[in-house]
Amino acid sequence: xxxxxxxxxxxxxxxxxxxxxxxxxxxxxxxxxxxxxxxxxxxxxxxxxxxxxxxxxxxxxxxxxxxxxxxxxxxxxxxxxxxxxxxxxxxxxxxxxxxxxxxxxxxxxxxxxxxxxxxxxxxxxxxxxxxxxxxxxxxxxx
Amino acid sequence: xxxxxxxxxxxxxxxxxxxxxxxxxxxxxxxxxxxxxxxxxxxxxxxxxxxxxxxxxxxxxxxxxxxxxxxxxxxxxxxxxxxxxxxxxxxxxxxxxxxxxxxxxxxxxxxxxxxxxxxxxxxxxxxxxxxxxxxxxxxxxxxxxxxxxxxxxxxxxxxxxxxxxxxxx
Numbered sequence: 001x002x003x004x005x006x007x008x009x010x011x012x013x014x015x016x017x018x019x020x021x022x023x024x025x026x027x028x029x030x031x032x033x034x035x036x037x038x039x040x041x042x043x044x045x046x047x048x049x050x051x052x053x054x055x056x057x058x059x060x061x062x063x064x065x066x067x068x069x070x071x072x073x074x075x076x077x078x079x080x081x082x083x084x085x086x087x088x089x090x091x092x093x094x095x096x097x098x099x100x101x102x103x104x105x106x107x108x109x110x111x112x113x114x115x116x117x118x119x120x121x122x123x124x125x126x127x128x129x130x131x132x133x134x135x136x137x138x139x140x141x142x
Numbered sequence: 143x144x145x146x147x148x149x150x151x152x153x154x155x156x157x158x159x160x161x162x163x164x165x166x167x168x169x170x171x172x173x174x175x176x177x178x179x180x181x182x183x184x185x186x187x188x189x190x191x192x193x194x195x196x197x198x199x200x201x202x203x204x205x206x207x208x209x210x211x212x213x214x215x216x217x218x219x220x221x222x223x224x225x226x227x228x229x230x231x232x233x234x235x236x237x238x239x240x241x242x243x244x245x246x247x248x249x250x251x252x253x254x255x256x257x258x259x260x261x262x263x264x265x266x267x268x269x270x271x272x273x274x275x276x277x278x279x280x281x282x283x284x285x286x287x288x289x290x291x292x293x294x295x296x297x298x299x300x301x302x303x304x305x306x307x308x309x310x311x
Contacts, residue, residue: 012300050236082275107148107151110151110152110155111151111152111155112155114152114153114156115155115158115159115162116155116163117159118155118156118158118159118160118162119159119160119162119163119166120159120163121159121160121163122159122160122163122164122166122251123167125251126251127310136182
């Protein structure tokens with residue numbers, strides 16, 4: 001269910017960003033999405049939890065900063081020959097400097113999220129036989 | 143990039159994540175790196191393994207009746223099973239059962255991990271010998287056969303428990 005929700009959210013973000021080319025759409029949706037994902041990590045994965053949370057916290061922090069930069073008009077999304085770029089806004093007086101293609105930025109995040117979701121899904125799965133998740137190393141002789 | 147490409151990319155990334163998860167689980171269970179990698183690649187053919195197991199179950203369906211006799215199932219239930227065992231209804235039921243099994247990956251992956259671990263404890267004793275006599279393909283083939291066999295047994299159990307509401311054995 002979590003994987004389905006993840007993918008459904010990604011489709012919505014993709015559609016809204018490509019239709020409007022509005023940075024607030026992309027950044028606010030991503031921030032909400034990451035917060036949602038952060039809150040819905042697998043409760044059972046005890047060993048993986050600290051590392052997983054640290055990664056997600058970092059991502060939320062980075063996306064939050066980008067979002068803030070978009071909100072105060074430091075960043076914007078610019079169309080160049082039919083391609084959309086996250087770029088410095090004109091008010092920064094540095095010219096229209098393109099940082100990254102929106103598609104590439106989005107695809108990198110989508111790949112990483114899908115990878116983490118898949119990995120965490122397996123490792124957080126409860127082994128019926130021993131009644132615990134796979135991230136706890138089995139003790140020899142126990 | 144269009145929507146189809148995007149969907150394909152995240153599905154592939156998700157699958158690779160699941161494969162790495164399985165590899166990690168096997169390493170946690172003290173299975174060697176090479177064999178863990180080999181088992182993790184079986185994930186991609188898991189639906190085929192399940193379908194093969196259900197075909198195998200259908201071929202040996204008459205054993206199902208013998209088993210149910212031993213389980214002391216109601217005579218009426220047993221008679222109804224004997225009636226339909228060679229009919230098209232049973233074929234359709236088996237097909238639907240296989241489809242249901244393929245689209246519920248969680249139970250299959252748990253079982254797959256359990257089977258691979260049990261199989262590996264037997265395999266680890268004679269890996270070097272098998273390498274010499276059969277090579278890597280021989281080991282892969284043997285592991286595949288073991289998986290199909292165990293999944294067939296699991297399909298039998300699933301059928302019995304769902305049809306007659308008896309306890310899982």
